[in-house]
Amino acid sequence: MVGSNTFRLRLLQLYLPLAFYAVFLLFPFAWMLIVSFKPANDLLDTTINPFLLYGFTFDHYRYLFEETDFLRWTLNTFIVTVGATILSLVCSILIGYALGRLRFRGGNTMGVIIFLAYLVPPTLLFIPLAQVVTRFNLYGEYWSLIFTYPTFLIPFAGWLLMGYFRTIPIELEQAAMVDGATRLRAMWTIIMPLALPGILSAGIFCFTLGWNEFLYALVFMSTGTMKTMPVGVVSDLIRADVLFYGSLMAAGILGSVPVAIAYSFFVDHYISGLTAGATKG
């Protein structure tokens, strides 16, 4: 189908569905962009086409930077997300390697259990986690999120990496060990470079989820200026029944940039990482 030489077929079966899909996915971003640049008096003018810009303003962005702590929230989000991503990746690599490579009693069951942990909704998990955060006196600290985000990052990333490690021929590792490498050295020097696409895709996954997370950030770190971007934006740009739509959209657009950059750099690795093992029996 994709390789069809008939333009009409390619148009109908490839380009049109792709175009529809692209519009469907990009529409929210286009809408955010339009609203964030729309002058105040155009925002609710029902006589004009809402999808077009008839004027242009930076006022919503100016408000975001001058009237709120947006930059501080961004820094907080970055610190927390990077910290949680690194911690989650380290744990996930070890889990993925152990479950994907080593044969031990209960290994498969453990793999399923770890994945099932991903299905526990944060709305249930934040209650017991609150007790943990309190016990370690971490309220309002970056560590409260760096330590709690892995509860939902590790299960999926570990599962993803487990599948990826299984796609790498075990003979490579065995050859290294025959040559005298320890398991750790074989893992580090032979397996890790080969698993880089999978690790990158797991990293992007962790980064994205951590960057957007709301509930844990709200309950564990939302005092003073110690707020992440999702929490800060909602706290300061919604006043009772007044929502600052323009600035909310501006924050949404700016908040998407780091994730978009991360994806654009590593998109090839991300795709190969996610699809690894998909066709391997």
Next chain:
Amino acid sequence: MTDQRVDDLVREATRMRYSRRGIMKRASALGLSAAAANAAVIQSGKAAPKRGQAPSVRQNRTISILAGTYFVPEAQEFFDQQATEWGTQLGVTVQTDYINWPDIQARIAAAVEGGSGPDVIEMRDVWPNLYFENMVPVDDLANAVGESYGGYFDWVTSSVAVDGKWFSVPVGASSAAFAYRMSYFQEAGLADPKVFPATWDELFAIGANLKEMGKPLGQALGQSTGDPPGFAYAYMWANGAMEREEDGKTIAFNTPEFVEGMQKFVDAWPLAFDDTGLAWDDSANNRAFLSDQIAATINGSSIYIEAQKAKRGASTADYEVVVDPADIWHATLPAGPSGPFVQLGSWSYAAMTYSPEQEAALEFITWWTERDHFVPWLEAQQGYIIPMGPGLTDLEVFTGDPALAPYATVAEIARNKGYAGPADQKAAQVSSLYIITNTFAEAIQSGDAQAAIENGAAQLQRIYGR
């Protein structure tokens, strides 16, 4: 012997951060007398100060206060100043945090489970019924505050007190009334633009004219916590129905009067209301009104305040406010066969039992609810918050501008969620599931008032009938 045990208990309470209640429980477990338990409470610094009593001065304390982000930014800044002023006097560092108010509950849940969090929390509506086990009892303080302001309105007591006991001190609430454009209503046939239609039937009739003029009535009916239930509960009560009888269990929702009233509303919806209202949240009707899309809506005074701000060039809205505040008037909600009603639930301030600084937290609430501090805060709200009792409704902020007068007077006809029962946990559950609001939305969408009400009644039965 007893002194030694009291000393031990005080040390244990300090080390383990026991609350006042925790100390009392532990004292009971140790077999201490009531006098000894009280001594331990006092020595641990957990005793609640009496109103008017000079607060204790102990340095290096820190308390945090969690509240919803204010609609009136100046009032939020004023509260910060008050907290700082109080803290400076007593050597207490006060940290105030404001978040989107529906998110406060998640913070409370985490705080009570973790045993750590804000020392003082602004409770909304029926929340005290949900978290009272983690709130410091304040019977004396709440009663004293009530007495000093001429008592509490019934809906305040019903929504804040838990089985007759106070765990938080009421401070009033945002109110609800019809905001409407006098010029449009006059054009639509209202003889005196300052005399709003007295009944829902009259309003629907004028609404049909307004819609023909392109300026319909606007009613939010989405799953939102403010304006949609503000209408739905009031209309239900006005048409002879309520969630339950006084016994708290018998459902009184599916009544012939209400079915008839609901059918009138369903019939009026396409003729008199903005059709998009089914998807509106609390903010949508503000925008629709201020951008000249609709002629009237039920709301707090935020619409009027925003229009005034816009007129003096100080609007904080991110859209153009095109309505002149001189054309805005307010009215209490119209009457149905059973009369006029409005749904209100008081806000209140609580000191939390997990707080190691309960004493300071209570001192702050005590200080802040004194007339010299509370009235200026109320005035800083520019009429957005109405007081918790009739003793403050004659303040200039409520009487100075006749356009705002209904916001204070609706307090006299207000009922709490869960009426005729108290605003207890079950009422809170009904509210959080939007059962009443959804019944209206379902009736409009299906056109079958009877079926929608039967469905709503069945859902109420499942909750209240347990």
